[in-house]
Amino acid sequence: MNYIAHIRESDRQIQTVEEHLLGVKELAEAYGEKLGVKHLTGLAGMLHDLGKYTVEFRDYITEAVTNPTSAPKRGSVDHSTAGGRLLYQLFHSKPPYNKSKALIAEIVGNAIISHHSYLQDFLSPDLESNYLHRVRDKQAKELDTFEMIIDQFYSHVMAEEEFQRYIDQAAAELDTFLMKQPSSHDEKKIMFLSKFIFSTLIDADRTNTRLFEENKENDPKLEHKQLFDQYYERLMNKMNSFKADTIINQLRADMSNQCDQFAQKPSGIYTLSIPTGGGKTLASLRYALKHASLYQKKRIIYVVPYTTIIEQNAKEIRSVLMDDYNILEHHSNVIHDSEKDDEGLDGVMNMSQKLKHAKDNWDAPIILTTMVQFLNVFYAKGNRNTRRLHNLSESIIIFDEVQKVPISCVSLFNDALNFLHAYGKSSMILCTATQPALDFVEHRLEIEPDQEIISNVDTVIESFKRVEIVDRATNETFNNNELIDFIDTTMKKCRSILVILNTKSVVKNLYKKLQEKNMGIAIYHLSTSMCAAHRHIILDKVRNDLKKGQPVICVSTQLIEAGVDISFDCVIRSLAGLDSIAQAAGRCNRHGEKDTGHVYVIDHEEENLSRLKEIKQGKQIAKTILLDLKRDKELHGGHILSRQAMEFYFKRYYTAFESSLDYSISTLEKTMVELLTETKHNYSYHKAFYQKEGKQLPLFLANSYKTAANHFEVIPDYTTSVIVPYGEGKQIIAELNGKGTIEELSRLLKTAQQFTINIYQHELQHLSQQDGIVSYLDGHIFVLKEGAYSEEYGLNLENDSLMELNIF
Known part of the structure; x- marks a missing residue:
């Protein structure tokens, strides 16, 4: 009897379970070799779809392919638990435990049971163990079904004695890995090893499935x-x-x-x-x-x-x-991962699965x-x-x-x-x-x-000094009307000005006021509400005007501060952290076009920094340094941008945020670092679990991987990537709306990076209410309608208060 892992869409060819498991094992071993853990990663590969050795899954996938217009029977067929259950039963169900092999059961087993979702908690903050629920408590419908699965594995994938030797090699790798650094770091080492093994399994599984679907033996090797x-x-x-x-x-x-x-x-x-x-x-x-x-x-x-x-x-x-x-540019995730377990879709190559298997692995x-x-x-x-x-x-x-x-x-x-x-x-x-x-x-x-x-850094910094920082922030404040007067006065002494402010709303307001003033000068606006391709065109226009020596005013958020090779006669920078001031200075007299350029640091009174605590704190420390230098020019290396001033600034900055450096999660009264590196020997955890269960946690690990991931956002207010109808983006949207192969989708998604913007959840809701956004490909990709994107500002929302700063 052939047990089926996948059925190819184009010709209905079958990939057997053993073909898939051995293929994923081979890829995972190659990936694991980089860390010297090929048997640990290979173990995950050969066991991950063990549960497909059932008549139930074979009937499910056959029905799904034979009758694509009628949905398969409700409920997924659980095929990811079996591999994790096997490891748990072999090495963790009965004491005394071999610690190395018990850890393998936990680390590798968690990767296996999680490969359709995300790594499970060994122990969550509410003292639940999703891992134990899956490998110990969740029962197969019939006991002999699991026994039959194991018999199939030993008969077709790896004989039992060979499997035991393979486990021994994996255990030796784990011991070597843990010995490389002091044992006090074990939880942290295991956390990263767990994520690495999980990564190799996900990539190996998706790559093997994609190659089968594309009828290829392997991807071309690169020298x-x-x-x-x-x-x-x-x-x-x-x-x-x-x-x-x-x-x-x-x-x-x-x-x-x-x-x-x-x-x-x-x-x-x-x-x-x-x-x-x-x-x-x-x-x-x-x-x-x-x-x-x-x-x-x-x-x-x-x-x-x-x-x-x-x-x-x-x-x-x-x-x-x-x-x-x-050369790959990866701006953001164009595809939106479903937070739901997609196990029930595995083996059926619908659009969701094509997107899932598209080549997106940073290779x-x-x-x-x-x-x-x-x-x-x-x-x-x-x-x-x-x-x-x-x-x-x-x-x-x-x-x-x-x-x-x-x-x-x-x-x-x-x-x-x-x-x-x-x-x-x-x-x-x-x-x-x-x-x-x-x-x-x-x-x-x-x-x-x-x-x-670089040797002699101080000498090099002094040699590159091309600007004078002018302090206009310690004695006065500016609003946009006053700033326009200052810009007008300054333009009489130079031909180009860059104005960098801290919030999108104030930038947009200043830009509008400058346009209304009708100064007869080219005025440009830049913000992250524009897609990359749009910003690139605006910057090219600015550079062209600068090259011709024409008068230019550019108003921008800090997106222009770093990595943009552009040079203005003068820069006006709203007070922020010392690093931001230094980066702004890098856009003034960048190539030494004149003896000295001027960077005016101002304090803008209309910026609302209440939600931008990092900018607010950086601004306060920078102001302290400016005041110090005003009193004594010899302090901080004698210059606001000296190496000594920077060291002082960052030590003050990190000290001010000392309680926040570990990614605090206020709702749990814990940090990400604690959740990811928790130990079962934590007294409070140990006591609470014992009080609840009447026994000790029967695991070596107590990390809360899934809880930590669910609370993690680099940008605090979660954003969504959307493709915009700008330039080539319109053609990309048209092609994505049709049917395509995995290879075609991979190409389109790579190109789409230049035509995406990130929007906040309240902006997404607003656009949905205004009928300004549509989802494609089963809700995995969001696209702006043409009316929701402006040639002048990018994202087109009527309410300016929604134009908050997105600094990343």
């Missing part, structure tokens, strides 16, 4: 070293064409050379403190390409705070490497993504995020403008980097002119002792 060597040669040809004809260009060339030399050092966590305008994108790329070739890395990943930096960096990198295909050689997406990989709900985690290993990850790590995520960020360094064979570069004190906090970043790539 990474050959490709990176080719890229390096192209980069060097570009670098050699630059003329070191000025002091600035000589410094840029010298810093680039230092990156090249530093690439020979072993992988680690390093800082690259190149001043704004110092050519850090190409310098860091030079390090990455050489280090990747020398140390057999598989990919280079740029992680940035703003999508605008993705656009800027991607354009610069593509122009040098002359390759579009192998490209060069990836550009945001800090939001990076943190989501480790901590957010939805297995589409976690699927990418294993591809962060054996990588070079460049964190551009790393000072923008959200304050609530500092500990989580540091822990993720420490794991990737200690276990993932990855090299991390913290790239910014304003290095944050990430090694100052309790859950510190384990930066290398000689971490800085």
Whole structure:
């Protein structure tokens, strides 16, 4: 009897259960090899769909394919519990336990039972164990059904004796993994290992299913070293064409050379403190390409705070490497993961399943993504995020403008980097002119002792000084009417002004007032309410006017501050954190067009920062430093943008938010760090569980993975990605509305990144009420109607109060 895993849509060919389990095992082993845990990941692969060895599932999938117009019988056929139950019964049902094998039952078993949803809680804050409910308490309809499943596994997938040897190898891997760092870190190590194994299983399962559906043996193998060597040669040809004809260009060339030399050092966590305008994108790329070739890395990943930096960096990198295909821009998740368990749909290739299996696993050689997406990989709900985690290993990850790590995520960020360094064979570069004190906090970043790539940083910073910071914030405040008068006066002394304010509503209001004034000058507006392609066109217009020497006023939120290669005669910056002021200064006299540019720091009285606590706190500390310098010019290194001033600023900043660094969850009176690394030896947990159950928790682990993920949002007010009808976006929407193969959907979703915006839930509800938004592909993709997107402002909502700041 053939037991069925999948039936191909095109020709009704069958993939048997053993074919699928062995295929997923092989892929998962290859992914696990990166951490030296191939048997742990392979074990998850070969057991994940064990429950498909039933007549019930075979009849279910046959009916679903034979009668596609009539829904299959109600209720899913549970095929993910069996593998987890087998491990639990073998190694955890009766004491005494072999601790290593009992831990395997918990770690690998949880990945197996969760592969259609998300990792379950071993013990939730309300003292429930979803894991135990599945592997111990949830009974099969008949006992002999489970026994038959196991017989099929031993007969067709792996003989019992061989399976036991495989388990022994997995246990040895686990012991080696845990011994690599002190035992005091065991819960944290196990948490990351669990997520890594889960990631390999999700990717292996979806990749094997996709290949079967596309009737392919495997994906083409990429020769990474050959490709990176080719890229390096192209980069060097570009670098050699630059003329070191000025002091600035000589410094840029010298810093680039230092990156090249530093690439020979072993992988680690390093800082690259190149001043704004110092050519850090190409310098860091030079390090990455050489280090990747020398140390057999598989990919280079740029992680940035703003999508605008993705656009800027991607354009610069593509122009040098002359390759579009192998460079992935990942702005946001265009597809929305269902929070429901989709086990009942498995095996039936409907549109939801095509979207699920679309290639979206970050396996490209060069990836550009945001800090939001990076943190989501480790901590957010939805297995589409976690699927990418294993591809962060054996990588070079460049964190551009790393000072923008959200304050609530500092500990989580540091822990993720420490794991990737200690276990993932990855090299991390913290790239910014304003290095944050990430090694100052309790859950510190384990930066290398000689971490800085650039020598004589203070000298380099002084050499790149091209602006004067003018303090207009400590003695007066501005409203938009007063600011317009100040802009009008300043325009008599310069031809271009960039105004950066802290909230979208004030930016939009200022822009409207400037237009009404009819100054006879080109006035531009930028915000994250516009899709990437839209912003790119506006920035090109601004650059064209600047190049021609025409008068220009550009009003923007802080999205323009980092990674946008643009230079104005003058910048007006609303008071914010020191790092924001430094980044704003980088848009003034960027290339030394004149002796000195001016950056005016003002205090804008109309900005409502009550919901923007990080900006509000940064503003207060920056004002303190300005007042200090007003009293004594020798303090803080004698300059507001000195390295000493930055160190003072970030230590004050992190101290002010000390209670928030571990991602506090007020409703649970716990933090994410606690939920993810909880131990059963916690006295309060132990006592409460004993009082409830009358016995101890019969597990080694007590982590609350699912609860933590359900509460995690990098942006506090959850946002949804929507595709907008702008430019090529209209064609993408038209194509998505039709039927397509997995390969075609993968291509469209990649292109759609340039034509998406993120909107808040209250904005989504408002648009729904106004009939301004529609869902496609069974509700997995949202699209704006044409009336809901403006050529001038982007997202078109009537109420300005909805135009709140979206800084990520």
